[in-house]
Amino acid sequence: MSDIIDAASEVETLWTETAIRQAHIEANQIDTTYHTHCQWCGDPSDDGRKYCSYGMESCATDANRRGELLKRQGL
Secondary structure, three states: OHHHHHHHHHHHHHHHHHHHHHHHHHHHOOOOOOOOEOOOOOOEOOOOOOOOOOOOOOHHHHHHHHHHHHHHHOO
16 A cells, blocks of 8 residues: 555656746746836836836737737738
């Protein structure tokens, strides 16, 4: 009985280590570009994010709406 539990524990450990390695790989692939200005309106970006504002009525929303509109129009 203990052999089965030991084998299951080994398999679980291998899966956990694999998941951790994969998470590290994916974390290193994140775009870390520091933006000095908003990509939509051109205002200075204090925190280095792509857009100067986020939320319902913001530069990020406007940019996403434009992208969706262009996609629907086939452009």
